[in-house]
Amino acid sequence: MRSITLILAATLSISISAVASAECSADPQPANFDFTLKDMHGNDVALAEYAGDVILIDFWATWCAPCRIEIPGFIEMVEEYGDQGFSVLGISIDDPPDALQSYAAEMGMNYPVLIGDGRDDVKDDYGPIIGFPTAVIVDREGNICHRHIGFAPKEAFIEDIEGLL
Numbered sequence: 001m002r003s004i005t006l007i008l009a010a011t012l013s014i015s016i017s018a019v020a021s022a023e024c025s026a027d028p029q030p031a032n033f034d035f036t037l038k039d040m041h042g043n044d045v046a047l048a049e050y051a052g053d054v055i056l057i058d059f060w061a062t063w064c065a066p067c068r069i070e071i072p073g074f075i076e077m078v079e080e081y082g083d084q085g086f087s088v089l090g091i092s093i094d095d096p097p098d099a100l101q102s103y104a105a106e107m108g109m110n111y112p113v114l115i116g117d118g119r120d121d122v123k124d125d126y127g128p129i130i131g132f133p134t135a136v137i138v139d140r141e142g143n144i145c146h147r148h149i150g151f152a153p154k155e156a157f158i159e160d161i162e163g164l165l
Contacts, residue, residue: 023163028143031055031136032125037091037114040100045089045112053087054164055138056157059116059129062095062103066151067133071107073154077161078111084165085140091116093123093132139164 033048058074060067074088088111092100097115104113116122123129126136130149137146137160146160 024139024141024143024145028139028145031138031142031144033142035119035122035125037116037119037122038097040092040097040104040113040115042097045114047089050087050089051142052140053085054081054140054161056086056088056161057126057136057138058088058090059093059123059126059132059134059136060090061093061132062099064132068107069151070133070135070154071109073157075108075110076154077157081161081165086161086165087111089114091119091122093117093129137161137164 031047033046033051036044036046039045056074056077058067058070060071062068071090074090077086078088090109090111090113092113093116095103095115095117100113100115103109126144127134133148133151135148135152135157136144137148137157139145145164148156
């Protein structure tokens with residue numbers, strides 16, 4: 001299953017946005033913040049803590065090559081936009097905490113890395129998750145405004161978030 005998903009993610013590069021601008025669609029889907037996930041250190045992280053921020057939720061895996069390419073851009077965006085109320089939450093879909101800790105250290109990840117293994121409830125609410133990476137952008141009002149399925153360049157994410165900040 002992993003190899004099929006990886007091939008899909010590597011070859012599928014689509015961005016699903018309601019409008020070409022960085023604004024949210026006229027009929028956006030509300031984001032569900034009623035989830036608490038463990039981070040890679042075993043701490044509880046409630047998604048509700050991030051309500052009011054512009055949030056990029058990235059569903060990814062350590063074995064996913066396109067995920068590895070996107071992560072440095074997310075790190076840079078947190079550095080550039082974090083003080084404006086922008087947050088990234090990385091939800092690993094199937095990696096154990098020890099693998100995530102070493103991977104996050106290697107990559108220099110400066111945002112919460114959460115455990116998504118066994119959390120189909122979260123994947124279903126923010127999905128469909130049909131390939132990796134899948135990124136969802138939530139505005140300050142709690143609406144899912146944009147989705148990127150498969151690799152997207154940093155510039156595509158910046159275009160989506162700048163109008164929401």
